[in-house]
Amino acid sequence: MTEYFSSDAKLASWAGVAPGNNESAGVKKTARSLHGNKYVKGIWCQCAWANCRSPNRIGAHFRRIRKRRGEPKASVATAHLMIRIVYAILRDRVEYRHIEQTMFEDSAAKMAERLTYQLKQLEFEVELKPTGTGSI
Structure with missing residues (x-):
């Protein structure tokens, strides 16, 4: 994976789950995510929705974002988190370490x-x- 994408941010941007950044004169405007690869983005967002009720840190992340920003933005933000985690696992060739949910609630x-x-x-x-x- 690292031979195609030099960082997790570039992979997330290609997939279309990177957060948008529309700022002018210090004022943040609506930040839409990029278009990216619509098939990959759809798969990652479906994975985020499938994980929204699970008692792990990814499910807690979805629920925390959903409280503030709503469900569609929470699914894209959770997809972004998951793609960064997968990139780190593949780059470092390590197993996924579960972090307790209580840290985030x-x-x-x-x-x-x-x-x-x-x-x-x-x-x-x-x-x-x-x-x-x-x-x-």
Whole structure:
């Protein structure tokens, strides 16, 4: 693979899953992904959709992006992550190392702190009481 593409960014660009970069005078405008190879892009995006509910770091990445940007952008961003991972595996000739999902998920305390802060910005008075159920 490295004889055809010198970096993972070039492979992602060829596949059409690289993020667009439209910036002028420091203002970021709509960033559409490149056209690339439509068949390869379609396969990688389908792989991202297939992985959206799995309990691994790739599924967590999809869900984290989907919260902010929506499902179509999340599928392209997840396809970009997966193509970078595959390129690194093929370049270094190593096995895939699973990274625990808990590193990427919000903890209950962080989520409560973030939501409390948002409510206080909207001028609400907030008092938190644990329910004792143990999950959110």
